[in-house]
Amino acid sequence: MPGLKSDHTANTSSDIASSHEASAFVHRHPELQFVDLLIADINGVVRGKRIDSASLDKVYSKGVAMPASLFALNIQGYTVEETGLGLEIGEADMICYPISETLCMTPWQSRPIAQLLMSMHEDRQTPFFADPRHQVVKMLERFKSLGLTPVTAFELEFYLIDQKQKDGRPQPPCSPMSGKRPDTIQVYSIDDLDEYSDFLIASIEAAHAQGLPADTIVAESAPGQFEINLSHIDDALTACDQAILLKRVIRNVAYEHGMDATFMAKPYEEQAGSGMHVHISLLDEQGRNVLAPQHEGDLPNDTLRWAMGGLLEMMGESFAFLCPNINSYRRFGPGFYVPSAPTWGMDNRTTALRVPTGDDNATRIEHRVAGADANPYLVMTALLAGIYYGITQQIEPGDPIEGNAYDQTEASLPCSLRDALRLLRDSKQLEQDLGSEFIDVFCACKDNELETFEQTISALEYRWYLNTL
Structure with a gap:
């Protein structure tokens, strides 16, 4: 206790x-x-x-x-x-x-x-001790001792859904413009943005009115799915606050426009899930990005490699924070482009960790594993813990993957909440970072959800077994 x-x-x-x-x-x-x-x-x-x-x-x-x-x-x-x-x-x-x-x-x-x-x-x-926000504070104090400041940004995917369900399941809302219900996939479609422009513009305006730096909206991989990005800031704790408040903005503005919004990881079996990508770089006391190359060809440099090495090594044991719900694991399926192994690559969107190429000063790690249903404070805590561990222990990440990582690696990350909780409980490093008391509370809550879920008889079980056995 x-x-x-x-x-x-x-x-x-x-x-x-x-x-x-x-x-x-x-x-x-x-x-x-x-x-x-x-x-x-x-x-x-x-x-x-x-x-x-x-x-x-x-x-x-x-x-x-x-x-x-x-x-x-x-x-x-x-x-x-x-x-x-x-x-x-x-x-x-x-x-x-x-x-x-x-x-x-x-x-x-x-x-x-x-x-x-x-x-x-x-x-x-x-x-x-049980307030997850304080866990981020503790990790930031460790980075302060290294003379480093994390610069972070969240990308949140979500679905707009009709306020009326169909046969007990969600469905995309009818377009306010055409009245039609979308049923096709059009990634980065400007037309889809136009169809829901009143809601999207109102969301950005409401975010700005609250001081939230929402700056980009993208039509994502499924009907009614969008991504909204927050600008990077040099205060990881505030970035988490902003992610929490942005979710509230989107839900409330959607409702105001006659729709609902969900950050459920996988609301549709046949469509892509919703992720929470996090971008992280590190500034030293002179404001220099220590992940950026110091010399030509120095990418990834030592600090960047070690940071990724720590993230990769601790990815499994921190997975319950990245994917904290039973539904979270529905995202991980063939063809849905969700990393299922601890991998990294240069500008490679098939890996768990991506290093975007371009402006050297903007060198950063994009963490692509967490679901949109995760708690931003705990995601940030897990990522900062992995980076700190990697840098202080000088953990090498192995070779980067070129090409399609899904074809080159076997799935090795936890495939269920139960497996993820087992790894979390066994993690001596996270016990040291977060404290056993916090981990006990988190695991107790999730054990309770698992027990309730597994005791519930689903409609599928009735369909399979009731009149067959």
Whole structure:
């Protein structure tokens, strides 16, 4: 049973917003009525409470109580008692404090409502160990000790779906322009962007209104599938905050336009899944990209190779963070271009790690494995842990793959959530990086989901067995 205190915590009080932020915001928005206090749980699902705007100053000065069991919730929203964070501690509250510079208006609301991102603490100086956001903080402190700053960017794929299902299954929404329901694959189609332009433009505008650097939209590999990119920034923690909030923007704007949006990893059996690609480079204290070649022909240089070596070596044991749900593993099938082995290559989109070529100063690693359903904080933690391990231990990645990696490598990454959790539990390195308490809570939540899923009798089982046996 994890205790309420942990040795694996870092002081994040400097990240707590000042009360001056609240008063300045209310002064700029005298019409403000309510504020949604948001916190992302262990699944990356945003939860919280709505307060009257008159209480905002108190939230900034004293925080707001929320139960520790918020981080013991399974994907259905039920408390998993095996985490030790529910009845065992009397459903005890922790204190949540505002995250600086995340207070903003929500343009999709019909009333003047703002939102504010929170993080959970035991007290103002002690982060709560089960809040995944604090794991990123710990990893960034390790990079700071190396004199390095990660520069990161998220790419998120998602599906627009009709608010009405067909035979209990999702379906693409009818085009607001033509009224037709899309059924063809047109990667990078401008026409598809035009069909849903009102929603896409509104999403970008809503993102910008909240200070989220969304800059590119691409029509992806299936009907109703799109990708939206966030610009790179030199604050990996803020990049994760932005990814969480961008998902909220897309869902709410989609609903406002009569559709739903889903980041489920694989909503359609016959179509491609949705991924979460992450780009990472590293700056030294002089602002130089240490992954970039220092001399002609010096690509990949030592640091870049070691970073990839660590990511590749730790990919299996961190896989439960990259693919955290039962459905996550549906993405990994023939013909869907999802890496199923720890591979790397230069400008090769068939490998797990890709080094884009072009401007030397923009040299970076693109990590192409995680699903869109993953928690951005835990994905970032896993990636930073792998890079730090690779650089400090000087792990070599082996030879790059040229050509189609799927034809040259056997699938070796976990093929189920159960296998991934087993590797995570056995990882001494991740236990050292994240703390056994956090890993125990995460695994308990996922074990609960597996047990519930496996005890459920599916429609397919009835079709196969009921009248046959």
